[in-house]
Amino acid sequence: MVVCLLVTAGVVVLVGRVSSALNDWEAPAADATPEIGTIETPPHDQLTGPPAQTGVTARENGDPDESAVGADERSGPAEVLRPSDEWLDEVSANTGIPRRALEGYASAQLVLDADQSSCQLSWPTLAGIGYVESRHGTYAGGELGPDGNTTVDIIGIPLDGTNNTQAIPDTDGGELDGDTEWDRAIGPMQFIPSTWARWGESLEGGTPDPHNIDDAALASARYLCDEGRDLTSAQDWESAVLEYNRSSAYVSDVLAYAHAYADAA
Numbered sequence: 001m002v003v004c005l006l007v008t009a010g011v012v013v014l015v016g017r018v019s020s021a022l023n024d025w026e027a028p029a030a031d032a033t034p035e036i037g038t039i040e041t042p043p044h045d046q047l048t049g050p051p052a053q054t055g056v057t058a059r060e061n062g063d064p065d066e067s068a069v070g071a072d073e074r075s076g077p078a079e080v081l082r083p084s085d086e087w088l089d090e091v092s093a094n095t096g097i098p099r100r101a102l103e104g105y106a107s108a109q110l111v112l113d114a115d116q117s118s119c120q121l122s123w124p125t126l127a128g129i130g131y132v133e134s135r136h137g138t139y140a141g142g143e144l145g146p147d148g149n150t151t152v153d154i155i156g157i158p159l160d161g162t163n164n165t166q167a168i169p170d171t172d173g174g175e176l177d178g179d180t181e182w183d184r185a186i187g188p189m190q191f192i193p194s195t196w197a198r199w200g201e202s203l204e205g206g207t208p209d210p211h212n213i214d215d216a217a218l219a220s221a222r223y224l225c226d227e228g229r230d231l232t233s234a235q236d237w238e239s240a241v242l243e244y245n246r247s248s249a250y251v252s253d254v255l256a257y258a259h260a261y262a263d264a265a
Helices: 085-095 099-115 123-134 193-199 213-224 234-244 248-264
Strands: none
Touching (some): 085 248, 123 234, 213 234, 234 248
16 A cells, blocks of 8 residues: 655755655654644553544534635535534643644544444544644644645655655656655645545545645545554554554654543543
């Protein structure tokens, strides 16, 4: 299976864009100012499996979608599964996850709960990945707009075999990543174009956008749940996250953030 190939943190990137690591991933160095969405994590050696599935309170039919105010028009079904405003306010305040990012992660869980419940996907896993990959879409000073799109496209360095990357020649003619020679990881959840071509899915219908947190989180959820995985199983959870990045250090960091977010919620 094609994986979401990622490059080493700390490598110089272009135009304020980023991707993450393959095989040799390292956590970014700590700054004096806490990063958005950061949270104290439990010691890695105390974690033996994923956190228990964390519930999401869904928005009732007919409730207004305040996050969509000012959003670009996106065709889709009249009814979309999203968390309630009260749930978002409380959990965002408790965890430090930006509200719009949390909405994307939680919406993906609600969709999977409805039509792929055996996977038992929980939003803290997506939040852990989203933090490690792009600081919840805020890398390089950008943020998530009301429509869920990043205000700065997050595009990584070329996957040309240098900087601890696997060489991946261009697969999309530069349509998604702007590079016609090499593929690059894209969006808040850092997909490569070939993986996005298989797993990209729009929460609201229409053409899926890797720079939109709703679509990227839902695609990530489908990707993690492939092959009939049960993400409450330590073995299946680890296998799923290794598909994202084949690095034990990366898996440990995502696991620690997933536990921290679940505990804080």
